[in-house]
Amino acid sequence: MDNIFEVTITPLDTVFFRDAKPFTMGDDSWGNGLFPPAPSVLYGAIRSAYLYQHPHILEEKLVDTDQDPSKSIEVIGINLNYENSDLFPLPLDLVQDKNRIEVVRSNEVDRKRKKKRYLNAKLLDRGSLEENFRGLKVGNILTGGVDKDVERIVNGLIDLESLEDYYCYGASEMKEGVDVYTLDQFLFEEPKIGNQSARTLEREEDRALYRVGFKRMHKKLSFKLQVKAKEDFLLLDKSFVRLGGEGKLAKIKVEKPEEEEALDLDEAEFKILLTSPAFFDNGWFSQELADAGFELITAAVGNPVAIGGFDLAKKCPKPLRKAVPAGSVYYYRGSSAAAIKDFFHGRKSLCTAKSDQKQGYGLFKLAKI
Template sequence: MTDYCFIEPLDVLYLRGNKLFGDAGSYGEALMPPWPSLAAGALRSRMLADHGIDLAAFAQARERLPGLSDALHACLGTPQKPGKFRVSLFTVACREKEQIQPCFPLPADVVVTARTLDDATYLQPTAPHPTLSSSSYALPQPPLLRAAGPAKPQSNVWLNAAGLGAYLNGEKLGKEHLLRGGELWQFDHRLGIALNGAQRTVARGMLYTAQTVALNRRDGGGKGRDVGFLVGVDGVNGLLPKDGLLRFGGDGRGATLQAVSSKNLLLPAPDWRRIEQERRFRLVLATPGLFADGWQLPGLDADNLWKGPDHCTARLVAAAVNRADTVSGWDLAQRQPKSAQRVAPVGSVYWFDDFQGKAEALRKLASEGFWAMSDYPDLSRRVEGFNNLLSRRVEGFNNLFVAAWPKR
């Protein structure tokens, strides 16, 4: 069972990425949308504090702490052996009265070039002419854009809840389905001065500029939208806080927390029956993908045959994957940076045909993420230094949407 909550900042947020930052004159860029690990850390810390658990002691604990209830231990575990807690959904969302509507970055298989956002076009996997068979593209059908002429794609475009529903079913996208990032948040630049921690004084010559994120709010006349983050968490069994405050992002900025019931949540789904009948579908990364073989999904063999959960199979024919990102973070328990790992970015799309199996297997994949079939990194990778397996699962990486790939 998944518990949902809506997190709404009370101030600007410091959403830092993994770029070096700290020299005099540094410029700190914000990461938007942030990694799902932001929500995982904030919620777990709040849960521990609510139950009177010393956070420093928990960070250093290798075994169960005295006073930790059976239910909370099963949920959170220890830093070395996390429990059942897992962020299964993390995305920007809008609150419209009592309804929470998720928004999602425009997937890699949709291109919008018009400033009016009214010409959204799907990339179409297409088998190349035999004379182009020596193409360097690694899969049988490169995804192609069919357009009347050259144009530059619009950037920072998002799907609203209705747009996500249309996208998951392969329907035409109109301007009513799309938002610009500026309708959800604004960047705000702040000047800072570094401090000497030992002397508790200002460090000379250490001015810096940081980019912060100000999520949009309704104005006094009720115009606009209240923007926050929608978080879905598995394995908490009712332990997720229902309301109150969180420390959220860099510098521990405040945010409010509100539980969300399923009746107030607009979460669209694909037409599972159509996917099963047409025997083809798309997989779309909803959070960064941490895979053993770079952009390639778990379960693929050398012939691009994919073996999914519950013995289902399909053949990968195309993929649209943007440039790889790098994730890291700060390990509070070890007081050191987490290992930097390359990931496939959010919105990457993989097309499959010749699906053999039941839609229920794909439902399981959508619910559990790629952890349903692969605990990457495996034991050999841990020896090589990839040791963030369990924590990355808890933090919400490797989540996905299943989308229809309609036959035209």
């Protein structure tokens, strides 16, 4: 029987997660990274840790067979955690007024490590004109108002308390401003400079310097996952796993989570907030929701994220795919509140591929408009 576990992964050293851009030492001097990492990176880390605790699965070549209990591992929640406060991607329909930004400042170290920057985040007003939105006709557009000059908050994060206000009460009852974190408050650049080894080159003059963008996470910042797995998954508690570029160590904590209350939707209009990148069969747009009878009202969608990886079983790179980024928001209209509840009951991911669902892609939260 599968159970739900809360898994906290805390790096003990710098981290580096490759993005999808090709990097060849000598042609490029800088290797770019992606933070937070793709859900498949964290899924792979905890599955590897589980297999390490059960070496017979590898020794008897049972990986991915019916006798492999690690196949049952499914990521159903992903977020960052800072000082026991869960942080999620800032919904892209929350913006800041360009002309009125209040920032709480102290000395530089405290601002980086402890202080939240207060940004005057506002909900975008919905217009009423029909527009052609990325190839689709939608009934409304999102605007900042006639006299508002607004912009998105880059790499914004929102804590769970503010997020619950966002999806439980809707725009009309949310306070005007919310506390917003940004990723740069928790990450410290520690680039690594290397020299391509002459042993791999035919000529000494072909040696090339390169830099890799390693980052050191704040010591109180960690990755937090909700995982569905077998009961013996608790064996991973207080264990270690190698994470990211160069396989730096990270510690694992496993515990049983508190039960989360489901959102009580009582209207036919609702929002979907992506909390992890999602792959849809129709690009940025979910054809499955359209086929289920849900009408897209409008959307706030970020730029696509290119996600690849390496297939250890096949010993080759995985195909590069573009995902809708976390924080993207979709406004929908259903036939009734009951129809919405029936469709989303027990559903954790909006992806249609089972492999994507298991790895934690397409995770979402329902919200009131």
